[in-house]
Amino acid sequence: MLSKCWVLAACATAAAVLSGPVSADQLAAIDPLLDPWPNGHIISRIDGESMRFPSVSPFTLSDVDELDPDAPGHRALGRLFLPERASTLTPVPGVVLLHGARGVSAARELTYGKQFAAMGIAALVVDVFGSRRELGTSFTKRVIEITESMVLADAFAAQRVLAARPDVDASRISIIGFSYGGMASLYAAHQQVADLYGRHYNRQAGPEVRPFRSHVAFYAPCIARFEDTRATGAPVLMLWGDQDELIVEENCRALADDLRGGGSEVAVHIFEGAYHQWDGGSSTPWRMYRGLAGCSFTVDRDGGVRGDLPGTPFKQNMTNWLNRFVILALCTDTTGFVMGRDYNVRTRSNHLVGKFLAETLR
Numbered sequence: 001m002l003s004k005c006w007v008l009a010a011c012a013t014a015a016a017v018l019s020g021p022v023s024a025d026q027l028a029a030i031d032p033l034l035d036p037w038p039n040g041h042i043i044s045r046i047d048g049e050s051m052r053f054p055s056v057s058p059f060t061l062s063d064v065d066e067l068d069p070d071a072p073g074h075r076a077l078g079r080l081f082l083p084e085r086a087s088t089l090t091p092v093p094g095v096v097l098l099h100g101a102r103g104v105s106a107a108r109e110l111t112y113g114k115q116f117a118a119m120g121i122a123a124l125v126v127d128v129f130g131s132r133r134e135l136g137t138s139f140t141k142r143v144i145e146i147t148e149s150m151v152l153a154d155a156f157a158a159q160r161v162l163a164a165r166p167d168v169d170a171s172r173i174s175i176i177g178f179s180y181g182g183m184a185s186l187y188a189a190h191q192q193v194a195d196l197y198g199r200h201y202n203r204q205a206g207p208e209v210r211p212f213r214s215h216v217a218f219y220a221p222c223i224a225r226f227e228d229t230r231a232t233g234a235p236v237l238m239l240w241g242d243q244d245e246l247i248v249e250e251n252c253r254a255l256a257d258d259l260r261g262g263g264s265e266v267a268v269h270i271f272e273g274a275y276h277q278w279d280g281g282s283s284t285p286w287r288m289y290r291g292l293a294g295c296s297f298t299v300d301r302d303g304g305v306r307g308d309l310p311g312t313p314f315k316q317n318m319t320n321w322l323n324r325f326v327i328l329a330l331c332t333d334t335t336g337f338v339m340g341r342d343y344n345v346r347t348r349s350n351h352l353v354g355k356f357l358a359e360t361l362r
Helices: 002-019 024-033 061-066 106-118 130-135 139-145 148-163 180-187 191-201 249-262 321-331 343-360
Strands: 049-055 074-081 092-098 122-126 168-178 215-218 224-226 236-241 266-271 286-288 297-299 305-308 315-317 337-339
Touching: 049 148, 061 148, 061 191, 074 106, 074 130, 074 148, 092 106, 092 148, 092 180, 106 122, 106 168, 122 148, 130 139, 139 321, 148 168, 148 180, 148 191, 168 180, 168 343, 180 215, 215 343, 224 249, 236 249, 236 343, 249 266, 266 343, 305 321, 315 321
Parallel strands: 092 122, 092 168, 168 215, 215 236, 224 297, 236 266
Antiparallel strands: 049 074, 074 122, 286 337, 297 305, 305 315
């Protein structure tokens, strides 16, 4: 059925090109279907624009409502990639891109940003770590001090940045996350999260914060479940490899079922033979000797986060960096997981993401 829709969209676009101006909706409906995605010299001239924008830094979700919307906040960091044809007459859809625990990568987030811009979609790559270097520069300190709630704060702030632009369609902004950022993308699909950040940002002047149009999670560890399983209703696409030791399939399928039960359509695709981060880094597989696969968090209805203490029936509230350090120290393993780039898998995931965005941003 979807294939028929794509064929019809392609025909409509072709007809419009022959008969007159093409609308942004028509272009957005067909451009993400490009196979292969633009690369090489096509995207090499797309530099993007570095930018700072207002955000906040709540340690947990329960802190968001306590923040003063009028107080000076955090200045988030991002890089905007804008399609050449974006204008007030033809506003384009947008995506917010969230990096993994190793930070922004030229091979991954920045390349995706350029590719989306070349295909007619505004892309804002958020550098959550880059704007919080005072909290930690090492991998371990970043994961302990810079929390998912801060990632989400920057993500919804980035949505406001895109929505404020007259050349971007505020009603068609999606979120895409990789690994650690993929976790945040799945968090954002919960109504509780959208409501929290909406209440905070919507007390300020500027565009209204709303649920994202759709969510993509690349190889996101499914270590957090919400007591409040209401979803925003936005479609979700979850992607991971069957050789990814960071992914516990049972947990990810349970999380997908939570979101389905909460009102969102969720599509899951597992790539045979794929390791973690098939779309960046080294082409030679290598092992990261620390993993979160054994961790389990619960997000309470009030936004508090509790972590299981392995080997005990107890949960520890994650109210500060020390609690978080103890929980992560106990639940992380030294077996780790293998990472390895695979262009064939990336081509296939591009195709799936392209189809998903063509349908959800249309």
